[in-house]
Amino acid sequence: MKRLLVFLILIMLVLTACTSKEKTINDNEEGILVYTSFYPLYFLAEEIGGDLVEAKTIVPFGVDSHDYEPSMDQLKELTEADIFIYNGANFESWVDKIIDSIVEGNKAINASKYCDLIVEDGVVDPHLWLDLENMIEVGLVIRDRFIELDEKNRVYYEENYENLKERLVKLDNKYIEELKDKRNDSIIVSHKAFGYLARRYGFNQIPVAGISPDQEPSPKTIANIIELIDEKKHDYIFLETLASPKTVEVIVEETNLEVLVLNPIENLTEEEIESGQDYITIMEKNLENLKKALVK
Ligand SMILES: [Zn+2]
Structure with missing residues (x-):
């Protein structure tokens, strides 16, 4: 009907x-x-x-x-x-x-x-x-x-x-200049949103969820990700401002990773718009956090 x-x-x-x-x-x-x-x-x-x-x-x-x-x-x-x-x-x-x-x-x-x-x-x-x-x-x-x-x-x-x-x-x-000397070649992200950034600036993403944030991983995938994290000695896991899958919390609990924000700019909030933020200012913030995980 x-x-x-x-x-x-x-x-x-x-x-x-x-x-x-x-x-x-x-x-x-x-x-x-x-x-x-x-x-x-x-x-x-x-x-x-x-x-x-x-x-x-x-x-x-x-x-x-x-x-x-x-x-x-x-x-x-x-x-x-x-x-x-x-x-x-x-x-x-x-x-x-x-x-x-x-x-x-x-x-x-x-x-x-x-x-x-x-x-x-x-x-x-x-x-x-x-x-x-x-x-x-x-x-x-x-x-x-x-x-x-x-x-x-x-x-x-x-x-x-x-x-x-x-x-x-x-x-x-x-981005090119500040990400050129990397100590690490991958980051852990909440959903598979950062392929284009990764391709352009030469690193890999390890996504917890799929192309869409609601594609939650299987327990096996979570176990694999946790194993990868141990191997690669990652210090950070990236969350998003609007949508982060529940399983990311599980991984944060299971590991000692520090949480940082990486914004896929799938939208801005009313407050972000009002405070004068835009695509470019958010990309600049993303770069600061990427540097912590990849360079520093
Ligand atoms: Zn997305």
Whole structure:
């Protein structure tokens, strides 16, 4: 019954979307209306679009982005978007179901299409926003789309993009420089979110949970991880701000590891946003903690 209702609402939404007058950017006093699926893409849209775009996220601040399901109201709002930017690579399980019906194909940007993806055992790692080069590439696509919709403000978008790119390149160089002399080549993390960081800066992740934080490990896997920890003489285990699997606590209890935060930036909390934190400041904090585990 519930499924039927959802189906009917979807049909209704599609019909409304099809009959409403083609909206142009000039109708929108707020500027380009950009919907992003979650925080890192919102960050890019905000930085590049500045005052000329109104950026929104589907996953509300403070909520874990894995397995988020948007409400019907949110899907309805999405039909109003001038641009919809999503991660792809199976990160948003809901996108495939709605992408053709809710968002016209030419309005959507699938970020993963522009990235060098990690594929392991046939499974794509969706955490591509943790590779700074990917952020620079996706930013370029967003910049060009803004210019397409609002050519008269081309210079503004170009300058914002150059500014952001410069900060991302600087951050990337800082990571390369400060992680180059490692005493340890692996870190223990709560879920398998850091493959892109690990690839770019030359270390390995030992994840407690899988690609999604709710993929809890078997007792055997936990035993294996604890054994690895003893062998490798790790001092730290990394937890996350939003979602950390219960089993991480078990490992902390079984070992003498000190807990540090490594934020996969799958979302920010309301408080983080209000205190002026963003993708770059959190990546800087991540670097400080990575250095403790890998270098110092
Ligand atoms: Zn994740």
